[in-house]
Amino acid sequence: MLKNFIWCFLFLSLSASISGQAWEFEQNIVLEGVLKRAERTIIKNPGGEKQTKVERSIVLITDKPLLFSHSITIGTEQLASTETSYPHIEVSLPEEFMPLIEKHVRCCGNFRRSFDFFGDKVILHINTALDCDQPIDSLKTVFYEPEEVEVSGLLYKATYPGPPEYMSIKMGDHPEEVVILILKSPINIEIKGEDNFNEPEKGVRELQVVFSDSMLSKHNMKEEVILKGTLYHAHTAHHRRRVLMMVKSWKVNQSIITAPD
Numbered sequence: 001m002l003k004n005f006i007w008c009f010l011f012l013s014l015s016a017s018i019s020g021q022a023w024e025f026e027q028n029i030v031l032e033g034v035l036k037r038a039e040r041t042i043i044k045n046p047g048g049e050k051q052t053k054v055e056r057s058i059v060l061i062t063d064k065p066l067l068f069s070h071s072i073t074i075g076t077e078q079l080a081s082t083e084t085s086y087p088h089i090e091v092s093l094p095e096e097f098m099p100l101i102e103k104h105v106r107c108c109g110n111f112r113r114s115f116d117f118f119g120d121k122v123i124l125h126i127n128t129a130l131d132c133d134q135p136i137d138s139l140k141t142v143f144y145e146p147e148e149v150e151v152s153g154l155l156y157k158a159t160y161p162g163p164p165e166y167m168s169i170k171m172g173d174h175p176e177e178v179v180i181l182i183l184k185s186p187i188n189i190e191i192k193g194e195d196n197f198n199e200p201e202k203g204v205r206e207l208q209v210v211f212s213d214s215m216l217s218k219h220n221m222k223e224e225v226i227l228k229g230t231l232y233h234a235h236t237a238h239h240r241r242r243v244l245m246m247v248k249s250w251k252v253n254q255s256i257i258t259a260p261d
Contacts, residue, residue, distance in 0.1 A: 027110060028108055028109065028110055028127070029111070030107065030108050031063075031066075031109075031124070032062070032104070032105070032106045032132065033061045033063050033104070033105065033107075034060070034061045034103065034105070035060055035061075035091070035129070036059050036060075036061055036101065037058055037059075037101060038057050038058070038088075038090075039055060039056045040054070040055050041053070041054050057091075060089055060091050060105075060124060061088040062088060062089065065086060065087050066085070066089060067086075068084050068085075068122070069081065069082070069083045089122065089123070090122075090123050091107070091109075091124045091126050092123055092124070092126060093129070094127075096241060096242070097126065097205065099205065100129050100131060103131055103132075104131075104132040104133065105130060105132060106130045107124070107126050107128070107129045107130075108126070108128040109124050109125050109128075110125055111123070111125075128203060129203070134186065134203075139203065140185065140187050141190055142187055142188075142189055142190075143190055143231075144191055144192070144195060144198040144231050145198075145230035145232050146230060147192060148229065148230055148248070149229070149230070149231060149245075151183055151184075151187070151226075152183070152184045152224060152225065152226045152253055153182045153183040153184045153224065154222075155179055155180065155182075155209070155221050156221065157177055158177070158179075158180055158240070159175050159176065159177050159178075160176050161175065161176070162238070176238065179208070179211075180206050180207070180208055180209070180240070181208075181245070182205070183205055183206060183207065186203045186205045187204050188202050188204070189231060197233065198231075198233040206241050207231070207244060208234075208239060208240050208241040209227065209229075209244070209245045209247050210245070210246050210247065211247045211250075212229075212248055213247075223253070224252070225251065225253060226253050227245065227247050228247070228250070229245045229247040229248045231245050231246075
């Protein structure tokens, strides 16, 4: 009974040797390191029957080790405390930043506990990832609506789970198809004038695009295109990227020679 009572008062604090500073779970932090794909093999022997499972994940190998402090407290009395140093941490990485795997990056995000209450697994949920080899000041800066902007890149379609739960198509959620633009070069997006709706974003690599008129053909989806339109920040569950573009006109980039089918 006492053991269960202690677990109910388990607190986990985190600190990083890069600054010696502690964070609450919902506070944004900045870490630098290299993104890597990782896997581990778990072998279990329930009832003497060997079972093997491979778990795959993405980790951030930090430039400096992270120091995790675990403590068990009842009231004001601390019963136990341990500190462990980790050279890497598992991350939740949005699709936009997948091309940065194997690169040295600067990540902004927050720590979250795993769903296993009795475990001590912590995951870094990344909101923004910047390529350290591509200085943020070197990126082109554009502005939100009403200013019209021009961007170029490749388009592709993606399907995500929609209502009612926005969790799983297999579990009954309605599929929602969206069009994504992979930008030829990352951009910074700023606010001009008074704007209580949009938010500045750095190192944007992909945009969700909405066509106000005609949609590109299936053939054009394989070519580099130039889009003109206005940008606005994501604000609903239907928005799958940080920033969206309302496309007013488009054309195939004539300077790019595409191979015939």
